[in-house]
Amino acid sequence: MFGISEFNHLDVAECQQQLAEGKAVVLRGLVNQWPAIDLWSPTYFQKQFPDLEVTIKYFGASNIRTQNTTMQEYVDILQKFKAGEAGTEIPYCHDIPVFLQTQDLLQDIGSFPSSILPSFYQKQWWKFVQFFMSPAGAVTPLHFDTLRTNNLFFQVAGKKRFTLVPWHQRNACRRRGWRWFDHNPEQVQDTDLIEQQSVEINGGDVLIMPAGMLHHVRTLTDSISFNIDYHTKATAFSALTRVIEKMPRENLYYNAVSLLGLAGFMHHDSFFKRYRSYLNYIS
Ligand SMILES: O=C(O)CCC(=O)C(=O)O
Numbered sequence: 154m155f156g157i158s159e160f161n162h163l164d165v166a167e168c169q170q171q172l173a174e175g176k177a178v179v180l181r182g183l184v185n186q187w188p189a190i191d192l193w194s195p196t197y198f199q200k201q202f203p204d205l206e207v208t209i210k211y212f213g214a215s216n217i218r219t220q221n222t223t224m225q226e227y228v229d230i231l232q233k234f235k236a237g238e239a240g241t242e243i244p245y246c247h248d249i250p251v252f253l254q255t256q257d258l259l260q261d262i263g264s265f266p267s268s269i270l271p272s273f274y275q276k277q278w279w280k281f282v283q284f285f286m287s288p289a290g291a292v293t294p295l296h297f298d299t300l301r302t303n304n305l306f307f308q309v310a311g312k313k314r315f316t317l318v319p320w321h322q323r324n325a326c327r328r329r330g331w332r333w334f335d336h337n338p339e340q341v342q343d344t345d346l347i348e349q350q351s352v353e354i355n356g357g358d359v360l361i362m363p364a365g366m367l368h369h370v371r372t373l374t375d376s377i378s379f380n381i382d383y384h385t386k387a388t389a390f391s392a393l394t395r396v397i398e399k400m401p402r403e404n405l406y407y408n409a410v411s412l413l414g415l416a417g418f419m420h421h422d423s424f425f426k427r428y429r430s431y432l433n434y435i436s
């Protein structure tokens with residue numbers, strides 16, 4: 154049942170078993186040896202990749218404001234914010250497909266644990282990456298991931314706290330539309346009977362969450378991370394059946410395309426041509 158299992162080594166079968174049981178997995182220090190662990194910082198990105206297209210998200214109580222800019226400008230905004238010169242809204246560089254924008258970044262990644270992913274994603278895993286840069290204090294409110302995928306999450310720099318809530322608790326969490334929730338797991342009332350568990354992850358750690366797990370994420374120290382949302386045939390099929398829960402039509406499309414790809418009915422290139430726009434889709 155629900156919970157978080159921690160390991161100091163990678164055993165793919167063991168990870169899959171935990172996920173199948175509805176548990177998240179933390180692999181401590183799995184990517185400690187990546188050059189990115191020492192290299193990546195806001196100033197590194199500003200110097201090396203000033204022209205990267207960045208979406209800044211400002212999370213409000215019940216809305217998300219977005220601003221499109223460049224990495225050059227984002228890091229300026231971030232530094233002004235940290236110096237107290239840019240208001241109180243926290244600028245979060247959130248969900249950027251950085252490796253699609255510049256494959257030069259791949260040089261900073263050492264050995265990649267692609268065996269965690271279904272073979273469909275292994276060769277071109279970097280195409281699916283979404284990147285995050287955030288100052289201490291940034292919060293991503295409680296949600297599950299858009300396509301109801303599994304989530305393979307890499308913490309590169311700094312520390313985050315994930316608070317997880319199992320999928321079956323979704324209707325107790327004051328759901329807003331398809332995937333966002335007003336329930337704040339950091340302000341639990343005695344009357345809340347919602348199961349939850351927290352875990353802190355540090356640079357070099359990897360977190361894997363099973364499909365549909367709700368998560369609230371607090372950046373504890375200035376942070377850089379990236380993730381890969383991935384389906385298996387089972388999770389893609391299961392996501393399609395959730396069309397009865399106000400799932401947006403776009404999701405139906407991306408999940409159907411994923412299932413066709415995973416089941417071998419669509420070549421990877423034609424799959425990706427159709428899936429590509431998901432990586433810039435905000436929902
Ligand atoms: O790290 C965060 O703030 C959000 C991460 C997240 O929601 C995800 O990886 O799906």
Ligand SMILES: [Fe+2]
Nearest residue numbers: 296297298368
């Ligand atoms: Fe998420």
